Amino acid sequence: MSPMEKSSGPTGRSLPPDRSGVDTEKPHPSEVSLESLATEQLVRTLAVDQDRAVRAVEAVSAEIAAVVEDVVAGVGRGGRLVYLGAGTSGRLGVLDASECPPTFRSDPKTVVGIVAGGDRALRRSSEGAEDDPRGAIPALAELDLGMDDVVVGIAAGGTTPWVLGGIAEASARGARTALISCARRSMPPGCDHLVVLETGPELLTGSTRLAAGTATKIALNALTTSVFTRLGKVRGSRMIDLRATNDKLHDRCLRILCELFPGLDRAGADQALHASDESLRSAVERLESEGRVAD
Structure with a gap:
């Protein structure tokens, strides 16, 4: 059985996939005891740990640039950039999409952010929604995707079923696709570009709103700023x-x-x-x- 497949426990209910091998789920190498730190030291430790987020994005500049070129070509023909994500990843996609019209005076329909659980998940966690690999299909169907659209899935751990299912669906509908992950993984089905921001384990184990979230925000900033620069908005x-x-x-x-x-x-x-x-x-x-x- 694959580590990412469900299994049955003694209670009879299914056990979740074992994600202990996912980089973002591993304990931080420093094994620091956060609660033992003085408050100022705690804040400094958390801040300094973010440095690796910048390095992680810089290391995959070429991969991000390849996505940019696809988006520029597609948007130039009337296509769209569509972000898909759950939890923090989805919220970051929606945030980046919402900033494009006031910054670049772009059509609000040009960059679209879709979060698992719908807009209500922007303010209140809807964690269960991410487990449905078919959950993004209705939103993608409503967009009527085509070959000029680029769908970018965002999943810190690289395993979110809702995101991976959305990428496969987008590809089947003819769109170009990409996955932004903060954990090493192979190219998923239907994906044209894999961008791995290797931020590694979090100081607060599994809390990917920290270094992974920072790296993702930087990557999305670089992506859309580069796109609209190439489209003559700068x-x-x-x-x-x-x-x-x-x-x-x-x-x-x-x-x-x-x-x-x-x-x-x-x-x-x-x-x-x-x-x-x-x-x-x-x-x-x-x-x-x-x-x-x-x-």
Whole structure:
């Protein structure tokens, strides 16, 4: 019997798969006694342990870049990036998806986050939902996936049935697929890209909202920022498709215009922005059409 298959115990009920071999479930090598640490030392220990999350993402830059290229090609033809995840992984996917429209002025339907258990699972844990390998199928069917879509499953331990079943279903529907895992594993059925963020065991054993969660957030940030940079939503190191919908964004738009066009003051920048329906990109194009040269 495979370690990841269920078995029966003496009570007659089925036992869960043995996940002791999964990297994120193993005890931390330091075997530190967290409760014995002074509070400041505890906080410092937890913070320092996050360093490996950055290294884990950097180590698989090429693998993430391959996913980026697939997404750029698909979205360029009208496709979507769809995140699938349960628990912390699902919430991180929804968070990243929700940040794309205000950051890049993308269509809210371009990057979609789906979490096991539905939107209510964003605030209240719905742990049992992740065990159903067919659980993601209704949401994927509703999206009417096609060959221009890319579905990225997120599973810290790399074994979540809901995520793996969703990847297989997405592949069967013609979409490109990827799995982001923080534990070493082989390529799952129907998966085109495997991205393994090797964060290793957690300081709090099995709590993948720690190093695994941090690495996942960094990876998703890198993924969507790279995608929209390639799609022309970034100029230099600046967001160029902003709309001044509140004071913070209004100020940011003015500062970007003044930085791009030396000699332009805030009043002139505001005039151009107002004449461009509060669109930063349109304001830049307007100023360039007037003969101003941008840096």
